Amino acid sequence: MARRRHAALALVVGLMAGVTSRGRAQAVSAVSVSLAVVNDSISPAPQILVQGTPGPPALGPYSVTLEAAFEPLFRTPFLVRTSPDLTASFHADSLFPERTIVWFRARIFDRLGNFQEQIRFFPVRSWLRLISPTRSVNDVLFTRQPTFTWSSPAVTLPPGPWTYEITITNTANGQLRQFTVNDTTFVPPTPLDACTSYRWTLHAAMVNGPPSDQITAASPGTFVIQTSECPTATLFYQNFPNPFGGGIQSNTCFWFDLAHRANVSLNVYDLRGRHVRTIVPGLLPAQLDSGAYGRQNGTEGGCDSKLQWDGKDAAGRNAPPGVYIAIFIADGLRSTVKMLYRGL
Numbered sequence: 001m002a003r004r005r006h007a008a009l010a011l012v013v014g015l016m017a018g019v020t021s022r023g024r025a026q027a028v029s030a031v032s033v034s035l036a037v038v039n040d041s042i043s044p045a046p047q048i049l050v051q052g053t054p055g056p057p058a059l060g061p062y063s064v065t066l067e068a069a070f071e072p073l074f075r076t077p078f079l080v081r082t083s084p085d086l087t088a089s090f091h092a093d094s095l096f097p098e099r100t101i102v103w104f105r106a107r108i109f110d111r112l113g114n115f116q117e118q119i120r121f122f123p124v125r126s127w128l129r130l131i132s133p134t135r136s137v138n139d140v141l142f143t144r145q146p147t148f149t150w151s152s153p154a155v156t157l158p159p160g161p162w163t164y165e166i167t168i169t170n171t172a173n174g175q176l177r178q179f180t181v182n183d184t185t186f187v188p189p190t191p192l193d194a195c196t197s198y199r200w201t202l203h204a205a206m207v208n209g210p211p212s213d214q215i216t217a218a219s220p221g222t223f224v225i226q227t228s229e230c231p232t233a234t235l236f237y238q239n240f241p242n243p244f245g246g247g248i249q250s251n252t253c254f255w256f257d258l259a260h261r262a263n264v265s266l267n268v269y270d271l272r273g274r275h276v277r278t279i280v281p282g283l284l285p286a287q288l289d290s291g292a293y294g295r296q297n298g299t300e301g302g303c304d305s306k307l308q309w310d311g312k313d314a315a316g317r318n319a320p321p322g323v324y325i326a327i328f329i330a331d332g333l334r335s336t337v338k339m340l341y342r343g344l
Helices: none
Strands: 010-014 034-037 047-051 063-069 079-083 087-091 101-109 114-123 129-132 138-141 148-151 162-170 176-181 196-206 214-218 222-225 256-258 265-270 275-280 291-293 322-330 333-341
Touching (some): 063 087, 079 087, 256 322
Antiparallel strands (some): 063 079, 063 101, 129 148, 196 214, 256 291, 265 322
16 A cells, blocks of 8 residues: 655644743743654654744744754754744755654744743654565465565655665575565565575665665565475474364364475374374375465465364364364474363
């Protein structure tokens, strides 16, 4: 879904009566300043709204200023804005450094140089964050056209909007696919190769910003494109749902992948090590070809009825509620998962 390319957060500086003034001249009791924001962090290029309430007309004209710095003394502010309008909207020319603390100082001045001010600080959000596929070091995907998703905070125009270049690298042969994107999701127009792994990187830049306003993020690991015909590894997944039973979900599902034709055993035991139920061999034979098992119709989702446990033991009796162990052995792999059965 397309995102707006304007500031999602306005930094609001309200100037109201009733606070002691500071400045070179005498106190102006009708002039004061307060600063508040809606969220506890800011965009790298927020829209900053300063609103002033003047004091006695005789001390006019009034003006408002805004300063931004990386330290609370404002010895070297990197943003200084002034406006004769007491309601003024300010924009940054370039992005604030991500994950830094920015201090803001708002002031209202009268013609004699008296002023009121308030100072607050806010952390700057990350410029770019990869969302999917990065859920784990090595994701296994069951579609050859996966959806890539990332996030960037909204920024003002200028320096925005964001533009992105995504690079998808086949780790087996080093082949690159590169695309320019203006949204925060992307689906490859042509299918990726099955039975291999990929990495992806994303380069984000400001269309109307300086050359420094750009960043590159890389996926922490690889993702594997698998199909039911050619998994690249033998894996046993955590059962789902877990917990199960208790009138919510009576069955739990098992998924596993075989990289090679192999003899398979899948059994359920209680915590004392007593055998409760054999799942494979059962409705499936002991020897299975390579492939992805447990999915419904070979897709990424669903649950194959041949690879479910309904909470019953080998004699068809209801097992008592408790923690059980599923042990999977195949193709040189022995894998164990814990399951919580809530009973009927």
